[in-house]
Amino acid sequence: MSETTPETMSETTPESTSEPTPETMPEATPGTMPEATPETMPENPITPYLSSLESNEFTQHILPEHILPKLPAKTLVRFKAVCSKWRTTIETPEFARAHLLQYPNIRSVISIDYHASFTALNYQDYPNLDFTDFKKHYKDESPYIVESCNGLLLLICSKDDSEPVNKQLPDHLLYFRFYFVVYNPFLGPASSIRIDPPENFLLKTEIDDAKDYNFGFGYSFSRDDYFIVAVNSRMIANLDITVHLYSLQDRRWIRIDISSTVKPIIEFAIPWYNLSGILVNELLHWPVNAVISKSCQEMIAVFDWFGQDQFKTMPLPREVFGEFDDYRSTFGLCRLNDCLCAWALYNDRTVVEMWMMKIYGIDGSWTMLFRFDMLGFLGVYDGITNFFGFNRSEMALILSCTDELMLAEFYLDPPVYTSFKFKEQVKAVNYDASFMSPLLLSPPQDQD
Structure with missing residues (x-):
């Protein structure tokens, strides 16, 4: 054993340590505790751990990859103001995709009113309802919601110099100078893109009707692409179906003609302004009335753009599904x-x-x-x-x-119901809030 010297003892004396000895502790008054001072408070053992996380793994991986993507978009909007690093992280395309995958699906819808204002309603936890009002963004246009996908809205906008567009008659929107807009209300109008309609899509003839046209909007995981489908089910006298497909990655329309000689003649059962294509299994579905052997039957029309690029039909649960009505589906x-x-x-x-x-x-x-x-x-x-x-x-x-x-x-x-104020609202669709920007998929086109 080594000999202890005065020099080595001085290195280990209580006076040289950070913790005071009982002799140096302040005397406590009976019934009271001594006042805590920085010198008398022991070091928190968690502090060094948190400091290391903050400077390394926590801010670099845990926070952006495992915590922020699980928060609602409404909360993340506020978090963008915390610091520039958080804002930069939330606005990246990688974070937008991670948020879509990690944030749990909630039950919500988004609606638009006659003043072009959007309102989102989260109805998942009744009676704790969450309304999000977005400011009016389209002052000189008449947007109408077609559908929503991954937080992106597909809008049809019309503008006419001679008279205002009456959105109480939404089928008239197509007969003005209409175009499409892909828009995320959380990101604002600066992130939206405008898409002109396909050429020769609307043919103004005596047989044209709102049920002759319909639209769809969806996303394909296998192709990592958003797409718009515009359908004209009546082409003058031959009653063929013309489908126009727009890819946000390719930024162009593709026209697909489907002959009625090999498929049933279909009529959309619900006008496009009430119901657009329903996206399931990366395919769009519409309720239709199909004419087969001069008889009308309710069916489901499916646009299969992965296979033969044409409509196919699926049967409903019953051959007679719903009562016949001349006016409404x-x-x-x-x-x-x-x-x-x-x-x-x-x-x-x-x-x-x-x-x-x-x-x-x-x-x-x-x-x-x-x-x-x-x-x-x-x-x-x-x-x-x-x-x-x-x-x-x-x-x-x-x-x-x-x-x-x-x-x-x-x-x-x-049955019991709870009604919400839907005054002056013209359309509502299912909605999943996100930070997905259409600009990340397609660069902005020249605006008129």
């Missing part, structure tokens, strides 16, 4: 839990039933989810025009023929 499509669903109205629109195709493409997998009698159900006595989904309390968000947006508890007898 009594059946429609929606998507629930990433599955294709079809709903129909019966008994003078007082009964509604919902079916789900649990295995896509397998007709035998159609399963009835519910069938309810809505007789006496105040607010929907004239039927339902759209079905958006269920929240965590199993309440269904629907849009009635009286333009009421409401949460309905169909499982109660009699």
Whole structure:
């Protein structure tokens, strides 16, 4: 054992350490604790760990990769103001894609009113509803929502120098100088892109009708591309179908002519301004009336742009699906839990039933989810025009023929509903908020 010297003892004396000895501790008054001072407080053992994380792994990997992507877009907008590093991180395309994959799917819709203002409604946790109002961005245009995909809105905009566009008659929008806009309301108009319509898409003839045209908007994971589909189901007298496909990656329209000699003649059951193509399995689906052997039958039309680039048809759960109505459709499509669903109205629109195709493409997998009698159900006595989904309390968000947006508890007898103010709203679609920018997919085109 080495000999202890005065020199070595002085290096280990209590006076030279950071912790005071009992002799140097201040005396405590009976019944009280000694006052804590920086000299008497022990060092927090977590502080060095947090400091190392903050300077290394935490800010470089954990925060941007595992924490921020799991937060709602509304919160991230505020976080962008914390510091320039957070703002730069949130605005990168890599973060936008990570946010789409990691942020849990919530039940929400976005609507537009006659003043071109957008409002998002998160109805997942009733009665804790979350409304997000976006400022008016289109002062001189008349935008109308077609559909939403991954936080991007597909709008149809019209502008006429001679008279204002009346959005109470949305089918008239096509007959002005219309064009498409892909837009993210969280990023503002500076990130939007304008897309001119395909050439010779709209043919103004005596047989033209709003049901002759429809649109769709979606995203293909396999191709990592967003696409727009514009369909004209009547071409003068030959009744052929013309499909125009726009790729945001390629930035061009492709025209596809589908002859009616090999496929049924179809008519869209619901006008484009009420319901556009439903995206399931990377394909767009529409409820249609198909003429087969001079008889009309309700079916589902599917545009398969991955295979033969043409329409194909799928059967509905029943051969007679919904009651016949000369004025309004009594059946429609929606998507629930990433599955294709079809709903129909019966008994003078007082009964509604919902079916789900649990295995896509397998007709035998159609399963009835519910069938309810809505007789006496105040607010929907004239039927339902759209079905958006269920929240965590199993309440269904629907849009009635009286333009009421409401949460309905169909499982109660009699059903109960909660109506929301939908005054001056002209369209609502399902919506997943994100930071995806169309500018990351396609550079802005020349604006007129």
